[in-house]
Amino acid sequence: MVMYDVVVIGAGVTGAAVARELAKYEARVCVLERCEDVCCGTSKANSAIVHAGYDAQPGTLMARLDVEGSYRIPQLARDLDFPYRNNGSLVLCMHEEDLPLLQALYDRGRRNGVSALRMVTREEILRMEPHVREDVVAGMEAATGGIVCPFGMNIAFAENAAENGVEFRFDTAVTGFARTREGWTVHTDRGDVAARAVVNAAGVYTDVLHNLVSTRRLHITPRRGEYYLLDKTTGGYARHTLFQLPGKYGKGVLVAPTVHGNTIVGPTAIDIDDREGVNTTAEGLEQVMRKAANIVKDAPLRQVITSFAGLRAHEDGHEFVIGEAEGAPGFFDCAGIESPGLSASPAIGRMAAELVRDKLLLRRKAHYKATRRGIVNPAALPFEERRALIGENPAYGRIICRCEGISEGEILDAIHRPLGARSLDGVKRRVRAGMGRCQGGFCAPRVMEILARELDLPMEEITKSGGGSRLIVGENKDGFGEEESDGTV
Amino acid sequence: MERCDLVIVGGGPAGLAAAIAAREAGVADLLVLERDRELGGILNQCIHSGFGLHTFREELTGPEYARRYIRRAEELAVPCLMDTMVLEISPERVVTAVNAQRGLFQLQAGAVILAMGCRERPRGALNIPGFRPAGVYTAGAAQRLVNREGLMPGREVVILGSGDIGLIMARRMTLEGARVRVVAELMPYSGGLKRNIVQCLDDFGIPLKLSHTVVDIQGRERLTGVTLARVDENRRPIPGTEEHYTCDTLLLSCGLIPENELSRGAGVALSPVTNGPVVDESLETSVPGIFACGNVLHVHDLVDFVSQEAAQAGRRAARYLAGGGERGEAVRLTAGRGVRYTVPAQADPLRMEEELTVRFRVDNEYRGAAVVVSAGEEVLQRRKKRILAPGEMEEVRLSRKDLLERPAVREITISLEVAP
Numbered sequence: 001m002v003m004y005d006v007v008v009i010g011a012g013v014t015g016a017a018v019a020r021e022l023a024k025y026e027a028r029v030c031v032l033e034r035c036e037d038v039c040c041g042t043s044k045a046n047s048a049i050v051h052a053g054y055d056a057q058p059g060t061l062m063a064r065l066d067v068e069g070s071y072r073i074p075q076l077a078r079d080l081d082f083p084y085r086n087n088g089s090l091v092l093c094m095h096e097e098d099l100p101l102l103q104a105l106y107d108r109g110r111r112n113g114v115s116a117l118r119m120v121t122r123e124e125i126l127r128m129e130p131h132v133r134e135d136v137v138a139g140m141e142a143a144t145g146g147i148v149c150p151f152g153m154n155i156a157f158a159e160n161a162a163e164n165g166v167e168f169r170f171d172t173a174v175t176g177f178a179r180t181r182e183g184w185t186v187h188t189d190r191g192d193v194a195a196r197a198v199v200n201a202a203g204v205y206t207d208v209l210h211n212l213v214s215t216r217r218l219h220i221t222p223r224r225g226e227y228y229l230l231d232k233t234t235g236g237y238a239r240h241t242l243f244q245l246p247g248k249y250g251k252g253v254l255v256a257p258t259v260h261g262n263t264i265v266g267p268t269a270i271d272i273d274d275r276e277g278v279n280t281t282a283e284g285l286e287q288v289m290r291k292a293a294n295i296v297k298d299a300p301l302r303q304v305i306t307s308f309a310g311l312r313a314h315e316d317g318h319e320f321v322i323g324e325a326e327g328a329p330g331f332f333d334c335a336g337i338e339s340p341g342l343s344a345s346p347a348i349g350r351m352a353a354e355l356v357r358d359k360l361l362l363r364r365k366a367h368y369k370a371t372r373r374g375i376v377n378p379a380a381l382p383f384e385e386r387r388a389l390i391g392e393n394p395a396y397g398r399i400i401c402r403c404e405g406i407s408e409g410e411i412l413d414a415i416h417r418p419l420g421a422r423s424l425d426g427v428k429r430r431v432r433a434g435m436g437r438c439q440g441g442f443c444a445p446r447v448m449e450i451l452a453r454e455l456d457l458p459m460e461e462i463t464k465s466g467g468g469s470r471l472i473v474g475e476n477k478d479g480f481g482e483e484e485s486d487g488t489v
Numbered sequence: 490m491e492r493c494d495l496v497i498v499g500g501g502p503a504g505l506a507a508a509i510a511a512r513e514a515g516v517a518d519l520l521v522l523e524r525d526r527e528l529g530g531i532l533n534q535c536i537h538s539g540f541g542l543h544t545f546r547e548e549l550t551g552p553e554y555a556r557r558y559i560r561r562a563e564e565l566a567v568p569c570l571m572d573t574m575v576l577e578i579s580p581e582r583v584v585t586a587v588n589a590q591r592g593l594f595q596l597q598a599g600a601v602i603l604a605m606g607c608r609e610r611p612r613g614a615l616n617i618p619g620f621r622p623a624g625v626y627t628a629g630a631a632q633r634l635v636n637r638e639g640l641m642p643g644r645e646v647v648i649l650g651s652g653d654i655g656l657i658m659a660r661r662m663t664l665e666g667a668r669v670r671v672v673a674e675l676m677p678y679s680g681g682l683k684r685n686i687v688q689c690l691d692d693f694g695i696p697l698k699l700s701h702t703v704v705d706i707q708g709r710e711r712l713t714g715v716t717l718a719r720v721d722e723n724r725r726p727i728p729g730t731e732e733h734y735t736c737d738t739l740l741l742s743c744g745l746i747p748e749n750e751l752s753r754g755a756g757v758a759l760s761p762v763t764n765g766p767v768v769d770e771s772l773e774t775s776v777p778g779i780f781a782c783g784n785v786l787h788v789h790d791l792v793d794f795v796s797q798e799a800a801q802a803g804r805r806a807a808r809y810l811a812g813g814g815e816r817g818e819a820v821r822l823t824a825g826r827g828v829r830y831t832v833p834a835q836a837d838p839l840r841m842e843e844e845l846t847v848r849f850r851v852d853n854e855y856r857g858a859a860v861v862v863s864a865g866e867e868v869l870q871r872r873k874k875r876i877l878a879p880g881e882m883e884e885v886r887l888s889r890k891d892l893l894e895r896p897a898v899r900e901i902t903i904s905l906e907v908a909p
Contacts, residue, residue: 229613233753276709279620282726306613308621379576387593394589399574402524403750407587439611441627445634459640464623468710471623472640473737480666 004030004167006356007186007195009174009209011035012043013150013342014334015201016157017349022199023164024353025362030195031158031166032188034173036466037426038419039154041203043342044429045278045310046225047267048150048258051340052089052142054109054117055246061320063112065344065351070144072346073153080160081374082152083259089145090120090129090240092295093137101245106140116143131237131296145241149259150342151429152374155419157349160372162418164365171466174202177213183330197330197356204275204313206321206335215327218335222275223312225267226284231303231437235261237296244295253291255299260432265292265299271314280309305437312338320344322351330359375413375431379405400450401443403436411447415454422455424448425465444471493596494810495519496584498575498751499604501530502792503783503799505558507602510803512565516810520596521562521569522586528562528569529555530606531629532792534636537657539684543793554792578755580776600778600806603752603766604799607745607784609654615743617649619706622713628654628742635661643738647715648672649703651679651686653790653880655742660689662740669693670734673701673717675724678854680744680880682790702726703739712737745788755779762830763787769819770836770845771805772798780806787832787848790882794848801842815839818899820892825904827851827858829879836901838892845887849903851877857908860885864898877905 006022008015011033022029035041053067077084093102102119109117118141125132125139162168169190176187183196200209207220230237241256255265268284268291285307292299315321315336325331334352341348356362378386378396389409390397396409414421414430421427424434427447434440434447448462448471463469495516497504500523508521527533532540535551542548545557562569573588582598609627626634626642632654634640644667648655651674659669672690677700679686690697698717704726705716719730747765749757757766758775765786766774773780782802783795808814817839822831831849855877862870862885869891877883885903892898 279706280618282618282704285616285618304614304616305611307616307618383593390587390589390592394592397587397589397592398572399524399587402574405574405576437611437614438608439613441609441611441630444630445638449638459638463710465710469623470711471642472634473643474641476635476639476641476665478641478666 001185001192001194003182004028004193004195005360005362006030006197006199007032007184007193008199008201010201010203011038011158011168012041012201012203013039013154013157013345014337014348015199016154016161017345018199018201018334018352019161019166020157021349021353022356023161023166024365024368025357026365027360027362029166030193031161031168032172032174032186032193033168033170036170036422036463037429038158038168039151039429040465042310042313043150043154045227045308046150046339046342047227047254047256047264048147049241049254049256049343050084050146050148051343052109052117052145053112053114053340053343054105054142056112056340058108058111061322062340062344065320065347066340067113068347069340069344070146073146073148073343076346077148079370080156080372082156083149084146085259086144086146087257088240089142089243090125091140091142091243091245092125092132093139093245094133094135094294096137098245099138102138102140105245109142114142114144117141118143129238129240129242131298132242133295133297136295141240147241147256147259148342153342153345155430156372156374159418160369163369163372168419174209196360197332199332199334199352199356201334201337203337204311206313206333210325210333210335213328213331214325216325218321218333219316220335221271221314221316222273222277223314223338224270224272224277224284224309225312226280226288226309227264227266227307228285228288228301228304229306229308230263230265230300231305232261234263234300234303237263237300242295253288253294255292255296262305263300265301267310275311278309278311280307284309306439314338320348322348323355324359332356375410375417377410378407400446401433401436403438404432406431406433408450411450412454415451422451423463423465423469424451424471427451490583490595490597492599493518493520494599495602495806496596496598497521497602497604498578498584499523499530499606499783499785500528500569500571501604501606501783502532502555502558502795503606503785504530504602504604505555505562506796506799507604507782507803507806508567509558509561509565510800511807512567514804514807516807519567521567522573522575522584523569523571524574526572528559528571534629534633535657536636537661540792543791544796558796575751578751578779580756582778599810600780602802602806603774603779603781603785604783605748605751605785607747607788609741610744610746612741615741617703617706620708622706622708622711624708624712624737625706625739626741628652628658628740631740632658632661635665641665641667643667643736645736646670646738646740647703647734647736648740648742650674650741650743651681651697652742652744653681653685655740656681656685656689658740658742659695660693663693663695667738669695670736671696671698671717673698673703675702675720676700678878678880682880704731706739712739715739745784747785747788749785752781752785760830760834763832765832768833770833770841771809772802772833773805773809778809787830790880794882797846820898821900822847823900823902824849825902827853827855827905827907828903831903836887836892838889841887841889841892843889845889846884847887847903848882848884850879850882851905852879854878855905855907859906861904861906862887863902863904864895864900869901871906
């Protein structure tokens with residue numbers, strides 16, 4: 001059995017951030033992921049917001065790690081080359097009687113250490129954001145709020161961890177644990193692995209894994225959020241991330257630009273039982289439309305290109321649970337990582353890694369590569385540079401995804417880099433092929449063809465997102481004659 | 490910057506017919522830019538027959554129809570660049586494009602013909618709730634897989650939308666051994682041609698459920714089933730009418746959208762009804778020297794009419810390059826009762842050919858209605874039609890003489906006179 005110093009369970013943004021921080025130490029680290037790729041759960045379906053940190057209760061981990069994360073992400077985006085934009089957040093107060101709540105939010109933000117908070121008047125809001133409803137009363141601007149590509153950040157953390165020696169095993173689901181003299185044996189559906197310490201970053205499954213080893217129960221509720229994504233023609237509809245005043249079930253429906261120039265509207269917040277319940281519902285989508293109309297007018301919801309749902313890992317106490325599990329030495333949880341989990345992820349990663357470091361007495365590595373180059377985006381290059389790039393590698397001149405203008409060169413890079421894409425969705429999350437207005441109608445067959453060629457797989461084995469999500473069931477007419485055939489000619 | 494008299498964006502049926510007509514009208518310096526690996530566009534995957542009845546008086550398959558135009562373009566030595574994506578067209582007609590051989594390049598075009606075609610409305614734009622498993626395809630994407638790659642996307646099929654591609658694919662999947670369980674259509678009438686309903690559904694015993702839609706999509710990895718429900722007159726699902734269908738494939742044939750992102754970038758005014766450029770009698774858009782034809786202008790049912798329209802655009806672009814000729818005051822062509830739009834939207838009698846074909850669609854099914862062309866109080870034409878349906882494009886022909894004889898007329902209306 002392979003012996004690791006640390007096994008991290010889950011390759012979402014939390015697990016990847018922990019792995020990247022652990023890679024700074026002399027340790028053998030392995031990430032186990034039940035899906036075929038990084039960023040397959042909560043990390044891939046959320047608001048893609050870097051929250052400034054005014055919302056969480058002062059003194060909580062949520063507040064501290066959100067503020068720390070939001071301050072670190074701009075630099076990380078440069079070091080690790082993922083899309084981030086500091087567009088600022090704007091919380092809108094729509095009713096006179098809610099003004100004290102807005103003030104309370106401002107005070108809370110100051111106590112949390114959020115700098116650059118500012119109350120803004122109705123007139124100023126309407127000047128900055130012409131699509132906000134005229135009956136807005138006042139607002140609060142948080143200049144450190146931002147937007148990020150959640151896939152880009154998750155993938156960047158994971159790739160950088162891999163470049164620094166962290167091992168990743170995909171399609172590997174953890175089924176149980178056994179205590180050993182050295183630490184833990186982790187049972188998986190692909191055999192056992194041993195580790196001195198375990199970090200549980202399994203998203204909506206953290207409680208299930210935690211409860212297998214700990215004397216203190218943890219309870220996570222999957223809280224579904226549904227979203228609409230609008231066409232790039234709506235780019236600029238909202239400049240800031242537009243929030244309504246937060247309520248009991250979170251921050252309410254927001255309207256925000258994405259780093260790629262779309263508009264995102266959502267989410268709802270519905271508690272469900274099904275940890276795999278990422279389906280959208282008629283009621284949920286209707287609610288998104290209705291609630292968006294509380295803050296903006298003429299929302300361009302006819303420009304919807306897709307809708308989706310994600311699950312928040314809501315812990316009963318609505319707090320991040322980060323630390324050694326009671327009665328399970330060397331077993332560390334990163335549980336209850338719901339919003340602002342994406343924003344806090346760099347800080348969660350650091351905190352968890354430091355807990356493990358102190359437990360295992362890990363030493364700092366002498367050589368650690370803190371930067372990573374992302375996939376070249378030719379469309380973002382100046383004319384002459386893009387021309388030179390295509391001159392060097394003609395694959396960058398062959399456009400495969402017309403809507404997003406993605407070239408074969410980018411897709412090849414997505415497939416062949418460390419932890420490369422192996423499915424249509426894997427390619428989509430890395431380079432946006434199929435993410436545009438036709439949603440892969442034109443490019444999916446061509447991307448499938450490239451995947452099959454590069455991975456040397458038959459078309460029947462190319463999937464949408466791993467597992468049983470096969471796109472092709474066979475060849476023409478091969479379903480005929482099976483029942484009649486008795487082997488004679 | 491390199492110059493080119495006429496750049497044609499798209500080498501499908503529209504682009505080819507436009508290029509051929511322009512060449513025949515004397516344009517020596519022209520270039521077709523095609524994003525796919527070969528000419529012919531979507532026809533290459535339409536291997537069923539029924540193309541060319543109007544143009545060639547015979548029934549051809551899509552590739553055969555395309556072949557005739559490709560051969561003619563070759564005879565005329567029309568230069569074409571394949572695998573070439575146009576990235577931008579400026580209002581001054583600077584065309585920026587990219588391919589693997591020439592890399593990134595720009596051309597200053599004298600005139601541009603837009604012939605980019607259309608795309609299918611994807612699931613996301615339809616707001617169908619449910620999971621997002623593999624096995625949900627637009628009908629055209631499935632058609633490409635089956636007809637060009639020889640690959641089966643699934644075996645148990647439900648089709649949403651009775652557009653022509655969906656109907657054709659119902660038959661096609663059946664012929665390849667799949668079981669097509671049902672075609673559901675949101676509207677109380679089909680969006681496809683009558684002949685396709687007969688030949689693709691009725692002949693194979695495939696049920697068509699009008700006023701039905703998909704209200705849920707099941708399956709975490711691969712599609713396992715869908716739920717259909719009947720809709721009311723406001724197209725809202727009626728609770729209690731849900732029916733579950735087990736299937737591994739859902740094909741969507743729910744409308745086509747002209748691909749006008751480049752047009753928009755060039756500053757071309759678009760119609761909110763057709764989603765295509767607003768054009769005049771010469772198929773010239775609001776930007777001088779930029780013309781449009783085929784499905785990028787408005788979605789057609791029959792390729793024969795695409796070819797006709799595109800040839801006109803080619804001739805008109807040639808004339809524009811030759812100096813343009815006399816210009817008068819344009820007459821507005823407006824859609825009256827029962828008519829959704831007209832293409833073109835205006836006509837300058839001085840610039841019209843002897844006869845101008847005006848194409849339009851009606852907004853509902855009508856029996857025994859008359860198509861009326863009127864200039865104010867005066868009725869210029871009245872033609873009774875046994876049946877009119879949104880799925881079948883209609884046309885009237887305006888004569889240049891009629892307009893020249895009525896210089897005071899500023900507006901012509903096309904409307905329906907509905908039988909009581």
